[in-house]
Amino acid sequence: MTLSDTLIELRDVDFSRGDRPIFRDLNLTIRSGEVTAIMGPSGTGKTTLLQLITRQLSPDSGQVFVAGDDIARYGISELYRMRQRMGMLFQNGALLTDMSVFENVAFPLREHTKLGERLIRNVVLLKLQAVGLRGAAGLMPSELSGGMARRVALARAIVMDPALLIYDEPFVGLDPISMGVIAKLIRQLNDALGITSIVVSHDVKEIGEVADYSYVIADGKVAASGRPAQLRNEPSELVRQFMLGLADGPVAFHYDAPDIEEQFIGSKPD
Amino acid sequence: MFHDIWKTFLGFLQGFGAMSLFFLRLLQYTPAVLVTRFRLVFYQVYNAGALSIVIIMVCGLFVGGVLGLQAYSNLERFNAEDTTGIFAGFALIKEIGPVITALLFAGRAGTALASEIGLMKATDQLSAMEMMAVDPLRYVAVPRFLGGVISVPLLTAIFTTIGLLGSHLVAVELLGVDVGAYWQQLQNALDMEDVMEGIYKSITFGIIASLLAVWEGYNSVPTAEGVGRATTRTVVITAIAVLIFDFMITAWIL
Incomplete structure (x- = not known):
């Protein structure tokens, strides 16, 4: 090696x-x-x-x-x-419970980039599409099943292209x-x-x-x-x-x- | 026995030192958070402050009422019932307003802050933020701390105002003290220094109650039992600290 x-x-x-x-x-x-x-x-x-x-x-x-x-x-x-x-997927997803699915995935983008709202929307929806949950963008974490929460967390983990x-x-x-x-x-x-x-x-x-x-x-x-x-x-x-x-x-x-x-x-x- | 007391004392010193460092870090990040994350601070003023207004107003009304009642019944014996306003006003502005507001804040908002932060820790939300290169101290702790620091003096002002109104209702409207005498006597006796004493206390208590709530939540053991214990400790330690500081500030000013 x-x-x-x-x-x-x-x-x-x-x-x-x-x-x-x-x-x-x-x-x-x-x-x-x-x-x-x-x-x-x-x-x-x-x-x-x-x-x-x-x-x-x-x-x-x-x-x-x-x-x-x-x-x-x-x-x-x-x-x-x-x-x-780096992107990390925690055991229980560790989604921020006071934000919607969309806002959870957008969180790293809002914190670390100066992307416009339109671009953020597109990136977030693309990442949610990659994990099959584009339709769940408006849900709150408490409305997700365990598997869905983990997929949202995965979308959030890849949103900065780690x-x-x-x-x-x-x-x-x-x-x-x-x-x-x-x-x-x-x-x-x-x-x-x-x-x-x-x-x-x-x-x-x-x-x-x-x-x-x-x-x-x-x-x-x-x-x-x-x-x-x-x-x-x-x-x-x-x-x-x-x-x-x-x-x-x-x-x-x-x-x-x-x-x-x-x-x-x-x-x-x- | 002596060894145990010594160990407890050392543990207390260690905890106090760690909390002081935590407080300094909160202060260090405060200017940046006020500039870049004012929206979060504003939300916490709503969350900790605005949502506590009803409980503050109800308690203020009845505390003021009972002060008016006590003052009237005692002063009447000396034919001095016209000074009811002074008694109730001084007690509310200098002592009872700031102290009871801080205790109510600890019970209503402090527990909510401590348990919220504790649960965020227990569910890995704070670790997730760290892994997303977002400092949870800046994103979670400082806005909540500042929200409390801003809210408590405002809530104290509301408590005191409603308390004076409650005392007025009982003394003037129910017991027949002359309205002119009630307010005139209070206005004549009250100096700006007396009002400032209440303001100093409310600011200090705001810092104490908010710091303890955020500290206990942030350092809770990340289990159901740990979060419960942190919530209880928030109320108990805030109550003790507020009463000790109340005495110290009064002794310093007088």
Whole structure:
């Protein structure tokens, strides 16, 4: 891989929340123009990883490079310039609840450009058309279903024509039709706009269909990585458990607890 | 025990320091927000101020009425019922108007501000703004803070005016105090300094109530319980802070 292929690189990243370590020596690269999936069991820090990439959080040690720049060195204006080139889809859409669908999508344009009202209208309707919701422009967020809200948020994420789109658990809580729509949009937008996409998900089936490359994160490190077909043949027990959705394995079914006999009977029988 | 008290004290100092820095950042962004986002500030004056007018007027009327009643019944014993206007007017303009308006504002608008900002945080709206390269401090916090700071003195003026009217209704219309004496005595006794005392207090209380509401919402734990707790804290801490500052300002002026 040449340097120009790499859009994002995490180098020896350590991060803890309080006393609980989340990442230890995490190394990971995201290639330009591809859909990269970040997978892993719940609570492994997938969303935290996105927050490190966007500098909503800073690592305890190690570096995060975006387009070759160490983002820890960015001042606030450089950071905001970087974020203008990124679009992020939050788990619940995170639409601004006091604005209509149209105004939500227009929000970044009004904040960062001096486009006229007519042009803003056209751009917003085009983006809504791309996610199939041009007809919902006049609705309020409270009138949308979960899947629709996420599509509106997606239209808002692409309205500034970002170079990188980040999806945080885009399939959670959606019905199969909405899941299929979102998966199709992820692939379509990536290819049509020529951008780079990062998708955090634990939905192995859906993500397997759209991702070019996948990382499985577990125990604070990259447990496995590769093309979807490679991951399915991964020998690691943990990766197999995750990919096949097995209830028990290296990720135990039971949370750590005192000895069962001791807890129920009071003392261990001889 | 001593260790716990020390830890609590340190925690309080830490929180106070963080809130002071937050306040300075709000002040730092204020000029730019007033120029570039005046529409948002104007909306918040409506949201926090105009929507509180009814409750302020109703409370003002009855507080004024009860002051007129108390003043009359006590002053009558000394044949001094003509000075009812002075008693009710001084109490309203210097103390009760600013304090009760601030407490009502905290209950009506402060809780709404804290819970609104807390819910925006819990539903990732603030993070989404940050990711859209829009500083939520400028877009969400400063306009709401300024809306409150502008609203409270105006609401205090309304409360005090309606309070004087309520006191007039009870003392003059119901109990028969001479209308000329009621207003003339008040006009003669009242200096501009007394009015300014009320204005200083209402401005200070406006800053305190708005700052605490925005701070509590902005720093709430992003869960249902956290937002609920932030809302409660807004009312409780504002009430305590307003009463402490009321004493301090009065002691300083007298």
